[in-house]
Amino acid sequence: MTDPFQYAPAPESRSIVDIAPSYGLFVDGEFVDGTGESFKTVNPATEEVLSEVASGTAEDVDRAVRAARRAYARVWGPMRPADRGKYLFRIARLLQERAREFAVLESLDNGKPIRESRDVDVPLAAAHFFYHAGWADKLDWAGLGPGPRPLGVAGQVIPWNFPLLMLAWKVAPALATGNTVVLKPAETTPLSALLFAEVCRQADLPPGVVNIVTGAGDTGRAVVEHPDVDKVAFTGSTEVGRSIARAVAGTAKKLTLELGGKAANIVFDDAPIDQAVEGIVQGIFFNQGHVCCAGSRLLVQENVHDEVIASLQRRIGRLRVGDPLDKNTDIGAINSAEQLARIRELTDIGEAEGAQRWQPACELPERGFWFPPTVFTDVSPAHRIARDEVFGPVLSVLTFRTPDEAVAKANNTTYGLSAGIWTEKGSRILKIADQLRAGVVWANTFNKFDPTSPFGGYKQSGYGREGGRHGLTAYLQGADRP
Amino acid sequence: MTSVLDPGALSAQAPPRPEPLAPFADVTRSDAAVRAFLHGLPGVDQVGAEARVAVLGSRSIKTTAKAWAIDTAISMVDLTTLEGADTPGKVRSLAAKARRPDPGDPTTPPVAAVCVYGDLASVAKQALEGTAIKVAAVATAFPSGRASRAVKLADVRDAVAGGADEIDMVIDRGAFLAGRHLDVYDEIVAVKEACGDAHLKVILETGELVTLDAVRRASWLAMLAGGDFIKTSTGKVSPAATLPVCLVMMEAVRDFRAVTGRQVGVKPAGGIRTTKDAVKHLVLVNEVAGPDWLSPDWFRFGASSLLNDLLLQRQKLRTGHYSGPDHVTID
Numbered sequence: 001m002t003d004p005f006q007y008a009p010a011p012e013s014r015s016i017v018d019i020a021p022s023y024g025l026f027v028d029g030e031f032v033d034g035t036g037e038s039f040k041t042v043n044p045a046t047e048e049v050l051s052e053v054a055s056g057t058a059e060d061v062d063r064a065v066r067a068a069r070r071a072y073a074r075v076w077g078p079m080r081p082a083d084r085g086k087y088l089f090r091i092a093r094l095l096q097e098r099a100r101e102f103a104v105l106e107s108l109d110n111g112k113p114i115r116e117s118r119d120v121d122v123p124l125a126a127a128h129f130f131y132h133a134g135w136a137d138k139l140d141w142a143g144l145g146p147g148p149r150p151l152g153v154a155g156q157v158i159p160w161n162f163p164l165l166m167l168a169w170k171v172a173p174a175l176a177t178g179n180t181v182v183l184k185p186a187e188t189t190p191l192s193a194l195l196f197a198e199v200c201r202q203a204d205l206p207p208g209v210v211n212i213v214t215g216a217g218d219t220g221r222a223v224v225e226h227p228d229v230d231k232v233a234f235t236g237s238t239e240v241g242r243s244i245a246r247a248v249a250g251t252a253k254k255l256t257l258e259l260g261g262k263a264a265n266i267v268f269d270d271a272p273i274d275q276a277v278e279g280i281v282q283g284i285f286f287n288q289g290h291v292c293c294a295g296s297r298l299l300v301q302e303n304v305h306d307e308v309i310a311s312l313q314r315r316i317g318r319l320r321v322g323d324p325l326d327k328n329t330d331i332g333a334i335n336s337a338e339q340l341a342r343i344r345e346l347t348d349i350g351e352a353e354g355a356q357r358w359q360p361a362c363e364l365p366e367r368g369f370w371f372p373p374t375v376f377t378d379v380s381p382a383h384r385i386a387r388d389e390v391f392g393p394v395l396s397v398l399t400f401r402t403p404d405e406a407v408a409k410a411n412n413t414t415y416g417l418s419a420g421i422w423t424e425k426g427s428r429i430l431k432i433a434d435q436l437r438a439g440v441v442w443a444n445t446f447n448k449f450d451p452t453s454p455f456g457g458y459k460q461s462g463y464g465r466e467g468g469r470h471g472l473t474a475y476l477q478g479a480d481r482p
Numbered sequence: 483m484t485s486v487l488d489p490g491a492l493s494a495q496a497p498p499r500p501e502p503l504a505p506f507a508d509v510t511r512s513d514a515a516v517r518a519f520l521h522g523l524p525g526v527d528q529v530g531a532e533a534r535v536a537v538l539g540s541r542s543i544k545t546t547a548k549a550w551a552i553d554t555a556i557s558m559v560d561l562t563t564l565e566g567a568d569t570p571g572k573v574r575s576l577a578a579k580a581r582r583p584d585p586g587d588p589t590t591p592p593v594a595a596v597c598v599y600g601d602l603a604s605v606a607k608q609a610l611e612g613t614a615i616k617v618a619a620v621a622t623a624f625p626s627g628r629a630s631r632a633v634k635l636a637d638v639r640d641a642v643a644g645g646a647d648e649i650d651m652v653i654d655r656g657a658f659l660a661g662r663h664l665d666v667y668d669e670i671v672a673v674k675e676a677c678g679d680a681h682l683k684v685i686l687e688t689g690e691l692v693t694l695d696a697v698r699r700a701s702w703l704a705m706l707a708g709g710d711f712i713k714t715s716t717g718k719v720s721p722a723a724t725l726p727v728c729l730v731m732m733e734a735v736r737d738f739r740a741v742t743g744r745q746v747g748v749k750p751a752g753g754i755r756t757t758k759d760a761v762k763h764l765v766l767v768n769e770v771a772g773p774d775w776l777s778p779d780w781f782r783f784g785a786s787s788l789l790n791d792l793l794l795q796r797q798k799l800r801t802g803h804y805s806g807p808d809h810v811t812i813d
Contacts, residue, residue: 005764274530445533
């Protein structure tokens, strides 16, 4: 039977964004040409080239750091904290005013569905600025000890999965605490950061307070290794995180790392099954699974395994994969050819190791980078798809029989960023959450974020916290941990 | 037509209880068994249910999809008048509207049914003769359901004798909330029997059940007892139909069919006034239970003012501009 109710295409118009054919670097309040080669950024849904972007060299980074240092010493550091707050409030309001523009641009450059960029990424980014704007003049009373002081210049390197949101997570707390920043957006998703630079100008932010240097790994290394950077903040892969930790070791730089994850989403037999299935879907297919805290390991109690999997497959069969700009799209494009290759490699290994692959019948566009939502059953904790971060729409299903076994399996990972618990029994939620070695534990929900709530990992998922009062300490000296 | 209460009905022996469908043959053995069964159903997390309908509500239904949805919604309307002031004239006027909802556009589909109080079923039946439009009558001491079982059954028989094709009964919410599930079950079974060939819609009055857990349990109870449809509300209690309630009921009919093979319909009633609301419900039906429910045989809207908004939106799609309330007929 064909579906009688076919949703007609409902594309969000891209006319609201004005993408320049090429972009320079944003240094000292101006857009300037870089000294390096430029590179192309593409729309992963169509492989269309969106723009050419400058690749920052060590020399460019040095210029940006010097601008940031000047701004810190002369303007931003000495500024009355309440005035710093005003700038942040202004940026937050501008993000809201230009929300649709940011959402469309983010979906174009990243491949994520417009529903998510519109309803999650952009509103949360604005919320982070609002939240931290409020802290700017209250730091002395934040319970972080007497008179916490800014660190100076922060070098920040962010990933491609939530380009604007990760920028907000980094820039908002740094600015609120009186630091200035040099930020390097990801190579495949530089455009929303460059639009943010325009917002900084629109907000009359003093030159040099925010500097944006685009580029690839070498540019990031130059930011991290620059001797005049006081603080390094990185979100991305554990592999790169490790090399950053090595580079920073022995220096006076403060470091926070937010790295990979292999989160367990634990479903007990007394869970609200329909909502748990929704949470599993939200946990692993949100943002095509390009989420460091994605619930990529489903741990389901054996006595409800068949019921949950049947429900899950039916639900996945109704996910709408396709044009990220269509307002009815649930799953968009994989961010890059490189990432797609990694997902393919790991899923092929999963099959070769004996796990059962299931994918719904779904038509994928011919051009662009696409991968269908995928579920692996019969996964053993020894399989690589149960251990390695896939960073794609791939769920591995494992089972358990008792709560102790669930905890043991959930903790049996080198990561420890997030976890989920599904049960109607409140006491069980509290008990299990205490035993999980993960920075964030969600109960009867998943992938919910809020600026008031600290976020960060255990073990190889990194250290330090972002958001909440905890997140402020990463950018202050003399601050006690709350 | 008026029927006299059967004087023997009050003392008559209750008929033996028919067993529910195979996998659930033993769940109505005793109050304890039915309670264990209903409380063994998976719980509903209200926050999660609300989040799910919020996402479904953000679906963008435009152009051809919207045109299809509007016509489908019109064909699913149970055009309703349930006022103390109802008269045969009012019912005839409603029936005329049901046949041709938009006199200016004969391509507009007719509605599914006209829903009236039992004593006016025969008037509606006569006025709808020669059409496929069904006559639905509310019965069982609607809307409160506070009467003895004999009175309720007499009410049902009276409406059926008057020509009702569908009976909309109310469950005994007092008994349900007090945990007397088997009483509720037996009553639905008895009403179903009294219906004869008429289809039975079981009104849960979810506004009085309050929690989504209770909605799921009541839905299963009504389906086990043989209800052909489960319906949210009488329209006399607020809140009436809401999207989270409809979500839970769609999940219930979907799961029930998966286990028993029997398909049960759903009717949200009361509070659905705009095309936007109706389209959100259709999206929910489509994505939660599936397209098998997207027909008037399996999904209805109990509404009075919804139809006119659907007609205005339909005219807007055809002509490109909005007309006013005088371009659709009042009932």
